[in-house]
Amino acid sequence: MTADPARLAPVLLRPRTLELLSTSIVVTLATSAGAFLLGVATAWTLTRVALPWGGVWRVAACLPLAVPSFVAAFGWMGLVPGLSGIGPLVGVLVLSTAPYVTVPTMAAFVRADQAVADAAVSLGRSPGAAFVTATLPQVLPAALAGTLLVALYALSDFGAPALLRVDTLTTGIYAQFAGGFDRSLSAAMALVLAGLAVACVVAEGALRRRSPRHARGRVVDAARRHLGPFATAAVTAALATVTVASVVVPPAALAARLPRADRYVSGVDDLAVATATTLALGVTAAGVTVVAALPIAWLAARRRGRFVAVLEAITSVGHAIPGLVVALALVSLTVAVAPGAYQGPTALIAAYVVLFLPKAVGSARSAVAAVRPDLEDAALSLGDPPPRVFARVTLPLAAPGVLAGGVLVWAAVMKELPATLLLRPIGVDTLATELWRATSVGAYGAAALPALLLILVGLVPALAVARGIRSIGEDSR
Amino acid sequence: MPRITAVTGALALALVSALALSSCSGAAPSPADADAAQERTLTVYSGRDEELVAPLIEQFEESSGIDVEVRYAGSTELAAQILEEGERTPAQVFLSQDSGSLGALDAAGLLATLPTGITSAVPAEYTSTDGSWVGLTGRARVIAYDSQSYTAEEIPADVWELTKPEWNGKVAVAPSNASFQAFVTAMRVAEGEDRASEWVEAMVANGVQRYAKNGEILEAVNTGAVPLGLINHYYWARSEQDPTTLRAQLKFGEPGSVSALVNVTGAGILAGSSESSAAREFVEFLVSTPAQEYFATETFEYPLVDGVAAPAGVPALDELGGVDIDLAQLSSVQQTVDLLTATGLL
Numbered sequence: 001m002t003a004d005p006a007r008l009a010p011v012l013l014r015p016r017t018l019e020l021l022s023t024s025i026v027v028t029l030a031t032s033a034g035a036f037l038l039g040v041a042t043a044w045t046l047t048r049v050a051l052p053w054g055g056v057w058r059v060a061a062c063l064p065l066a067v068p069s070f071v072a073a074f075g076w077m078g079l080v081p082g083l084s085g086i087g088p089l090v091g092v093l094v095l096s097t098a099p100y101v102t103v104p105t106m107a108a109f110v111r112a113d114q115a116v117a118d119a120a121v122s123l124g125r126s127p128g129a130a131f132v133t134a135t136l137p138q139v140l141p142a143a144l145a146g147t148l149l150v151a152l153y154a155l156s157d158f159g160a161p162a163l164l165r166v167d168t169l170t171t172g173i174y175a176q177f178a179g180g181f182d183r184s185l186s187a188a189m190a191l192v193l194a195g196l197a198v199a200c201v202v203a204e205g206a207l208r209r210r211s212p213r214h215a216r217g218r219v220v221d222a223a224r225r226h227l228g229p230f231a232t233a234a235v236t237a238a239l240a241t242v243t244v245a246s247v248v249v250p251p252a253a254l255a256a257r258l259p260r261a262d263r264y265v266s267g268v269d270d271l272a273v274a275t276a277t278t279l280a281l282g283v284t285a286a287g288v289t290v291v292a293a294l295p296i297a298w299l300a301a302r303r304r305g306r307f308v309a310v311l312e313a314i315t316s317v318g319h320a321i322p323g324l325v326v327a328l329a330l331v332s333l334t335v336a337v338a339p340g341a342y343q344g345p346t347a348l349i350a351a352y353v354v355l356f357l358p359k360a361v362g363s364a365r366s367a368v369a370a371v372r373p374d375l376e377d378a379a380l381s382l383g384d385p386p387p388r389v390f391a392r393v394t395l396p397l398a399a400p401g402v403l404a405g406g407v408l409v410w411a412a413v414m415k416e417l418p419a420t421l422l423l424r425p426i427g428v429d430t431l432a433t434e435l436w437r438a439t440s441v442g443a444y445g446a447a448a449l450p451a452l453l454l455i456l457v458g459l460v461p462a463l464a465v466a467r468g469i470r471s472i473g474e475d476s477r
Numbered sequence: 478m479p480r481i482t483a484v485t486g487a488l489a490l491a492l493v494s495a496l497a498l499s500s501c502s503g504a505a506p507s508p509a510d511a512d513a514a515q516e517r518t519l520t521v522y523s524g525r526d527e528e529l530v531a532p533l534i535e536q537f538e539e540s541s542g543i544d545v546e547v548r549y550a551g552s553t554e555l556a557a558q559i560l561e562e563g564e565r566t567p568a569q570v571f572l573s574q575d576s577g578s579l580g581a582l583d584a585a586g587l588l589a590t591l592p593t594g595i596t597s598a599v600p601a602e603y604t605s606t607d608g609s610w611v612g613l614t615g616r617a618r619v620i621a622y623d624s625q626s627y628t629a630e631e632i633p634a635d636v637w638e639l640t641k642p643e644w645n646g647k648v649a650v651a652p653s654n655a656s657f658q659a660f661v662t663a664m665r666v667a668e669g670e671d672r673a674s675e676w677v678e679a680m681v682a683n684g685v686q687r688y689a690k691n692g693e694i695l696e697a698v699n700t701g702a703v704p705l706g707l708i709n710h711y712y713w714a715r716s717e718q719d720p721t722t723l724r725a726q727l728k729f730g731e732p733g734s735v736s737a738l739v740n741v742t743g744a745g746i747l748a749g750s751s752e753s754s755a756a757r758e759f760v761e762f763l764v765s766t767p768a769q770e771y772f773a774t775e776t777f778e779y780p781l782v783d784g785v786a787a788p789a790g791v792p793a794l795d796e797l798g799g800v801d802i803d804l805a806q807l808s809s810v811q812q813t814v815d816l817l818t819a820t821g822l823l
Contacts, residue, residue, distance in 0.1 A: 016821035082702025162689040171689070175653035175823050180814035181557050181581060335562055343548075343567065422558070426520070426546045426567075437527050437549065439692060445717050446528075 012188055020172040021192065024155060027090060027168060028200070031154035034094035036147045038242070039101025040139070044131075045235055046102075047109040050224040052232070057239050061102050062466035064246040065408075066458030068415035068432070069096040070159025071451045075250025077163060078257055078444075084165040092164070093154050095246035100153070101146035103404070103465055104366065108142035109135075111370075141208050145362050148204040148316075149408075152358065155196055156321065158418055169193045174324060174418070183328060190325045201316040205309065251455050254448040270429065271453060278414050278430040278457055281345075285352035286410035289360045290402060292353055297364030297402075298390065302373070312365075316358040323419030326354050330423060348423040352413045359412060360405040367401020368394060404468055411461040415454065431457065518544045519755040522559065522568040524552025524578060524655070525742060529715075529776045536771070537762045543755045552578040552655045553810065559747070560585055569750035570759055572742075575659045576605075576612070579743050580808020583609040589751030591760065598764040599781045603741050606805050610745035613763050614772045615779035617710040617729060617797055618660050618738045621698045624726040632705065634731040639705070640679035649686040649694045649706035652822045655810075656691065656709050656740060662813045663738045666806045670816070677820045685822070698725040709740075710791055714777035720790060727791075732798030739799035740807070741781065 045051070046058050064072075073092045077083045112135055120130035161168045169189060177186040227235065296315055299308045318326065330351050334342045341347050371394050379389040395402070417432045424433065431454040438447035523530060527549045534545050548555070548568070556578035559566050571588075573579045582588050588609040596608045603612040620639075622632045633639060639648050651657050665673040686703055688694045694706035695713060701724065713720050713727050730736030744763055746756045762768055769780035777788040787793050817823040 014819075014821065016818075016823075019821075081700030082697060084702070163693070165686070165688060167687060172823070176814070176818070178551055178554055179653045179655075179658055179817070179823060180553070180811050181560060182811055182814070183557065185818070331558065331561055335565060339565055342562075342565075421550060422554075426548045439690070443528065443692075443717050444696060 012192065017172070017189065017192070020167055020169045020189075021196075023086070023167060024169040024193070024196065027086060027093070027161070027166065028151050028154045028196070030086075030090045031093040031097065032147050032151045034090060035098045035101050035150040036143060038094060038098045039146060040105055040136075040143050042098065042102045042239070042242070043105035043109055043139070043143075045239065047106050048225055049235060050226045051236060051239075057243075058106075059463070059466040060239070060243040060247065061106075062099050062462050063243070063459070064096050064462075065099050065411045065465060066455050066462040067096060067247055067250055068159070068454060068458070069093055069153075069157055070163055070417070071254075071415075071435075071454060072096050072246070072250045073160040073163040074439075074447070074451060075253040078253035079249060086166050089161055089164045089166045091245075092160055093150075093157065095242070096160075097150040097153050098242075098246075099462075099465070100149040100408075101143055103468075104142040104146045104363070105139050108139035112138035142366065144204050144207050145366060148200060149359060149362060151200045151204075152197055152316065155193065155200065156323075158324070169196070177324060177328070186325065186328075190321055194321055197316065197321070198313060201313045205313075251452055254451050257445045257448045258452075259445070271431075271434065271450065274429045274431050274434050274450065275453055275457060277428055278432070278454070279460075281348070281352070281420075281430065282410045282414040282457075282461075285349050285356070285413045286360075286406045288349055289353045289356055289409045290364070290406040293357055293360035293364050293405065294395075294402070296357075296361050297368050298394070300361065300365045301368035312361065315361055318354040318357055321355075323351065323355055323416055324422065326351050327419040327422040330354075343423070343425050345425060345428075348420065348425070351419040351423055352409075352416065355416065355419065356409045356412050359408045360402075363405025363408060364398065364402045367398035367404075370401070371397045400468065404465065407461045407464045407468075411458055411465075414457055414461075517542060517755060518546070519569055519753070519759055520567050521545055521547045521570045521572055521759070522555045522566075523547050523549050523572040524555050524574040525549075525572050530572065532775070533763075533768060533771050536767070537759060541755075541758055541762070543758065545759070553658075556581050559587060563587075564749055566747060566749070568747050569753055569756045570744060570746055572613075572744050572763075573610075574742055575655045575807065576610075576741050576743055576804040577659050577662060577807040577810045578655065579605070579610040579745050580805050581810060582745065582747075583607070583805075584808055587748050588745040589748045591746060592757065595757075595760055595764060600783075602801075603739075603781045603804065604743070606803060610743045611760065611764060612741035612743045612781050612804070614742045614769075614776070615739045615781060615794055615799075616656070616742065617779070617791075617799070618656070618736065618740070619708060619710045619713070619730065620728040621695055621706045621708050621713060621725045622728055623698055623701055623704045623724060625701065625724055626704055629726065629728055632728040634728060634736060635734060636707070636730070636736045637676065640676065640683050642683070644683060644705065646684035646686065647704045648680070648683070649688050649697060649703045650680070650822075651688050651691055651694060651708075652817055653689065654691060657707065658810055658813050658817070659740050659807050660707070660735075660738055661817065662807045662809055663740070663800060663802055664735045665809070665813060665816070666802050667735045667800050670812075674816055674820065677816060677822055681820055681822055687822070695725055699723055711777040711788075714788060714790055715775075729792060729797060732796070733800065735800045737797050737799050739779070739794065739797055741804060742778070 042061055046061060051057060069092055072095065076092060117130040117134040120134045121127055156170055158170050158174060161171050169192060173186045173189045173193065176189060177183065296311060300312045330347050334347045375393055376389050379393045415432060417436060420430055420433055421436065431450045434450035435447050435454065438450065534547060538545055552574040555571065559568055559571065559582060571579065571582060590608045591611055593608065596604055596611050599612045603615060620632055661673060661677065664676060688697065691708040691712050694708050697703045698706050710727060713725060716723060744760050746760060750756045764782055766782065766785060769782045769785040772778045773780045773785060773788045779787055779794045814823065
């Protein structure tokens, strides 16, 4: 890509770019704040309050992972024709991304030491003040790590803003990319987007450093609070509303469109192959990503320093660059360096790794950090070399967290659209590309089927996460 | 830890399936390697939607015995990808949604000259001037309108009327879509840069609504979310439902004006495959009567070859009286993108 600065400057500094930039910032801040509040509130409710059908709600809290934001937007548009704008976009994004906060925060609530808050209450603090001063700081690092994922998701999402007609930097880059032959303009705008992503990563890092790094408490049997019948009903109703809005309405609205499809419906064979491809690509990419994330996570957890901070920031930025831009870079790179790999599965998997590495790193970092360093020291003092210590001590203890990251990557890969469109080998279709091609010809009824299947395959990783959560629920009982 | 074992098993399974996947897809062969033994295979880049052309390509595979691999994406996107790939492109034939993308590849010297037998099948006004690509079907620009709020008489046949205050905030366009850009390019070619720029600026000032795709615009008009939208005629004609009962109805542009632009889809053979008989057979097939009939009845586009009946439910091609410009000139898409960028529509 060649860029002529004299051509780029007017594009980057024009009012339209500033408009896109400010919309991106507003959407990202609002989504992050909303997902943080909803996620922390849900996590607290599910770990600290005695509720009827507690297990059901814990599973329900993970299910939005199965609903891609563009499918949620598509479903809601079916219910409310003409739905568009920043408000609905933020609503859809908050509902789709809240599990990124809820899941790690629930784990942190279980690890958090309730005794400190209890002591504060016994000394006369109100329960609310005790929560904010004693409990919240303990879960904040986990909640912030999740919120960072939410922010990066909101910043780089393409499908939901495009459907709900909110022009952000990402859709602006796509418009520049799809329209012209001069890719330097979209690349320059992508740099602005990457800059915003770096700002998010830095902000999260700064906030996290101000919080305690290791939860100090042992897992104490935090008694679940019994609320009065009125409050219990209100909390249950709130949880039910969120569940209906995030995981019931979209598939129901899509299913309602199915009878309208009599043209352009994909064949059963095509859909079956696309489903198998979606699953295989998702799990493979997740496996490779987890392996790539481990060394970075270990460095980030154990060897904090400027170099590691930069390394971590670089891996996070990959997430904020739209899939399309990563794919385009890989097209140039593979054609130049490894033409044999071009349009093969390797380049596609590489794109997924670049895009979703931060999910795996974030989760693995907290898991490695939670392993007590003195166990590693003990193994070292017994003469084991560091790689062996990592393999025999650190990894087994951190495994659940590392795998949880892999499951998040799995869910994300299956929903990815733009990079898949550009880099998939010829003849390879995923459910997301099947959905895309149906909406391209305006066949909204026909698009409902791949969309529903996409939700269905997404249930597999979502339920895997829910299973992890259920064990959290049982641990804390 | 049963949870971990299950996930490990799933990972192993996936690696095996990925290997299977990679062995059956593999790396795309470059045309340079295509020797006589591979002559019965063909790689096509299609800027036309899979839903619309895949059945036609299957017909060709059956009748010719040639195995066709197709990569589907947007026309401009694929043209840009071929420009990026250069001579190493695996593409042998490029099937484009508009003449502009073909013109851009021609300008970069990436298209082979087609045999005159192919290019002469189509009237000169709907094909390239230098034989680098051939027009396949015609597609008319139209205004889709909400028939519950307006009658056809109330809808302007001239796009300049849409800059008036009464249409403030009521018109939808798809600025990143190739057919909208081809339309603005046609306006630049027919009426000059200044007039085109003036129209786009006036539309932006008049609160034009941006959508990502033509299909979304039709859906929005059909649900009453926006009263008017600029699209191509076939989105309406090939709707999932019976188009005549749709809430969205069509207004065709004033004959002879740029509002009545008829753009074409087309096909070209990549320079590296100029000797490929499979590529030639495929393009010949696309301008044959069965293929042209398929386009008229299945995708509701205007066939360009003489003697093939026009699609049902829309005015005949010669009644439209599209603007008189050389479609090869529509390749100056980049200048249009620059204009749309400068005016802030993109």
